[in-house]
Amino acid sequence: MANLFIKKSITELKAEATVGGEHSLKRTLSALNLTTLGIGAIIGAGIFVLTGNAAAANAGPAVALSFVLGGIACAFAGLCYAEMASTVPIAGSAYTYAYATMGEFIAWIIGWDLILEYSLGAVTVAIGWSG
Known part of the structure; x- marks a missing residue:
């Protein structure tokens, strides 16, 4: 049971990313690319359905x-993600942040929760557009 909540330290995560090379990504996105990606992720298509x-x-x-x-609420959430991204500068987003702070089991739940969230969000928007 104790193995479910094993955490990786931030230095361990950084070492795996630099030594292994499999978790590192090239930084090729510009500020405009990141801004439009963030706006698209925050607003999504739901705004066109219910407004x-x-x-x-x-x-x-x-x-x-x-x-x-x-x-304003989205800006605060973005600031939280910016803080975590500067602390744990490797690929993985919410899964990696949870792994470093809350353990493997919670990170696993968050990873699957994100998959379900994105799929159910797409279904909800499709239903809204259809009727």
């Missing part, structure tokens, strides 16, 4: 305020 319905039926002009509040 009109929410504005017409529930909130009216207050939808603009909700976009501002949502943007």
Whole structure:
């Protein structure tokens, strides 16, 4: 049971990335590429599905305020990811951050959760577009 929560230290993760070479990536994305990738990941396609319905039926002009509040929340989440990326500068994103801080089992759960999140998000947007 104790093996489920084994953690790798940040120095161990960095050593594996530099020595093995299999986890290292070339840094070829520009600031514009990263910005547009982040906007696409944050906004996604769901914004095109529900914005009109929410504005017409529930909130009216207050939808603009909700976009501002949502943007602030996304900015804070982005700052958290930036902090983790500067601390653990190897490939893997949330899985690697969880492995270094909470252990292998929690990282495994987070990895599968991300796969389910992306697949269910695509299904939800497809259902919204179809009807």
